[in-house]
Amino acid sequence: MRAFLQQAAERLHAIEDRLTVRTQIAAAVAAMSIVLVGTLAAGAALISYRNTAALIENNLAGTAAMVSGRLDRFMATRRQEMKLFAELQPMEQLWQGDPAALRRSLEALQHSFDFAWIGFVDLNGDVVAATGGLLQGKSVAARPWFKQGLERVAVGDVHEALLLASLLSQRASNEPYRFVDIAIPVRDASGKLLGVLGGHLDWNWATSLIKDVEATDGNADATLSILSKGGMVLVGPQTETIRYDGDELAAILKAGDGTLRETRDGRQMLTAFHVGRGFRDYQGLNWIVTASQPASVALAAAISSAQTILAIGAATALIALSLAVLLSRRIAGPILAITQEADRIGRAHGPTMLARQSGSAEVVQLSRALRSLLRRIGHAEERTKEAELRASENAMQLQEDMLKLRELADTDFMTGLMNRRSFLAVADDAVAFSRRYKRNMAPLMIDIDHFKKINDTHGHAAGDDAIKRVAEIVSQSIRTTDKAARFGGEEFVVLLREIDQETAVLLADRIRTSIESAIVRHGNTVIPLTVSVGLALFDETDRDVQDVIERADQGLYVAKKTGRNRTFLMPISDERAARAA
Known part of the structure; x- marks a missing residue:
């Protein structure tokens, strides 16, 4: 092995002896430039790709969290409205009074809020009064919302109510009715249970919310979905199908929010999710809101940024190679002829002018180039001073901008008050x-x-x-x-x-x-x-x-x-x- 290395070194020296100084300098500078520029360009491209991808993921996560929060706040508001209505003192005489008057009060409540049906059910499970007279006189004793409402304020998950849907007008789109139940126990002043106030929210409001967000989000390629805690799609593509289950669903529910990569219909998708945990007294139903975008679209900007940086790096490497060739041509000559002058320049205080050298065309050319270089150094020093002054001014402007940004971060954009x-x-x-x-x-x-x-x-x-x-x-x-x-x-x-x-x-x-x-x-x-x-x-x-x-x-x-x-x-x-x- 040692003999092989020694033989290789001898061959390398033989090749060096046949190459001119110009060629050696050009090859060395070119190789170094290509390695350095290539490494920097590749690193910058990788960082740019990761940062851009992270920004896109954050945007999708923010959209999912915003929709999830609006869902929980909507449900919390409807729940609180029903609870306040059930506790109104003027209603105490109507619960066991005239059903017609009670029905008018319920219809007034329905008119004010987003309920498809509201009814009061006695302890036997019979509907005493209901909006539009729907199900009035019918028994709902077997309904889960009624049983739960006898014990506590209950909110049920999305479901179909075939009997109620058959009594409502058919939608133009022929889509089936789906509802979210809210049940409130009704008590008199002494705390005695009188019955259950039940309300059915038309799930169509969630579909409208998703459409509004998709229309105003500014990203036409993003798709929003709402899933139940069991992983079934409630709103969005492939409704009523199970999208997540098993360990994947458990991981999503445990994490609460995050992003993942998945394959859907043969396409790579970038998906952000957020699990609704409720709002104030409302505990939430663990609805999962997802915001998805095709990876090819979502990461197009990141890929384009990385490609641009790599292209700039390649161009820079070519420029460096060209400069290496030019420099090698300028340096190819008897270097020792100007060693003393170069040593004087290195030891003198500040740049000085070289004396003109003669003896060969290469030396004359090198002398002229070095004199020109010294003149450019003086100009560069002036430019450096100007740049330092501009940098100082920019730093002051940056400080002012940071103060303004800090003020914006602490202020509510609409009112100017503190946030x-x-x-x-x-x-x-x-x-x-x-x-x-x-x-x-x-x-x-x-x-x-x-x-x-x-x-x-x-x-x-x-x-x-x-x-x-x-x-x-x-x-x-x-x-x-x-x-x-x-x-x-x-x-x-x-x-x-x-x-x-x-x-x-x-x-x-x-x-x-x-x-x-x-x-x-x-x-x-x-x-x-x-x-x-x-x-x-x-x-x-x-x-x-x-x-x-x-x-x-x-x-x-x-x-x-x-x-x-x-x-x-x-x-x-x-x-x-x-x-x-």
Whole structure:
């Protein structure tokens, strides 16, 4: 082996002896350039591909999470509406009273919300009154929703109700009716069970939601689906088929959200999923929302970016090869003739000019090239100084841009108020301050009354005008030391610092009355606007800001429940009772 290596080295030296300096320099520079540029281009292409793919996956995951959240909030709202209706004091006389009057009340509820059918069932399972008279007098004692509703507030998964569907008008698309059941136990003032209030939500609303999101998402190739916790497709391609099962389904339910690659109809798909876990008191039905896109489409940008970088790398390598050839031609000559001059340049302070050399055409050419190089070095130094100055200016501009971005990250885009994240950070500091220095503080939870009705009657643009007007009034009504934020939707929160109970109640009521007397216009329409306000004072027993905000939210719940357009102070001793109510 040693003899072989020695023989190879001798052959290499023999080849070097036959090659000119120009050729050796050109080959060495070209090889080094190709290796370096190729490595950098390949690495940059790989990083670009991964980053672009991750961005696309995040976009799909965000869409799935958004749809899942809207599903859970919709179901939580319908459940809460049914529960509040069942607990209304005026309804207590109707449950065992005139069925016709009860039916009118149920139809009023149906008209206000998205129920295909609402009925009151007595303890024997007979429908006493129902919207449109459908199933009235019939027995639903065997229905699961009735049995569950006798014991608790129950929400059933998607199913077909053949008897009810046969009584409803046939759809133009001839698609079958599917429903989601909500059952509420109805009790009198003494707590005695009177029956069950049952409602059937037409599952078509979920299909409409998916279509709306697909139409507005801006990505025509993305497909959304809703699956049951058993893996069956409820909305989307191949409805009523099992899409996931076994270990794959168990892994999805356990993870809650994420992305996966799958093959569907012979196509590689990039799919993001999100499992709905409910909203507030609503525990959720573990519906799985998926957002899928063909991998060839989803990753086209990533592949194109990688190809572009590789193409640039290849072009750079060719340029480097060309430069290597040119440099080798310029250097091919008696190098020793200018060694001393080159050594002087290297040792002198700053670039200096070479003396002209003679003796051969190569030396003259090299001398001229080096003199020109020194002149370019001086110019490059000037350019470097200019670049450093521009870099300093760019750094200052970057700092200003970062400050603006930080401000945008902490602000609600619609109202200009603080968002939930930035508000909670400020609120945590306020709690620590109040606890340390024994100062009072109080949060207000403000919610626009009948906001859904505003959207349904006047449109979402009118709802946005109402939200902006409330935000404006709240901002004008509080002190500079107080903080206001939009918690989401039509809900606002105000943090009042160093304030006593009486002043806090007065300020909360002033905000409420200011909003009540405000004029909100949308086009030529004047929109009546009121809010309900929940108020709580910080107490030493509160573990953190979430406790006092939760108490204020309970106060808001009581204000809503007892008539709306009012302010309710939630004492600490009444918190448990309010939750039980």
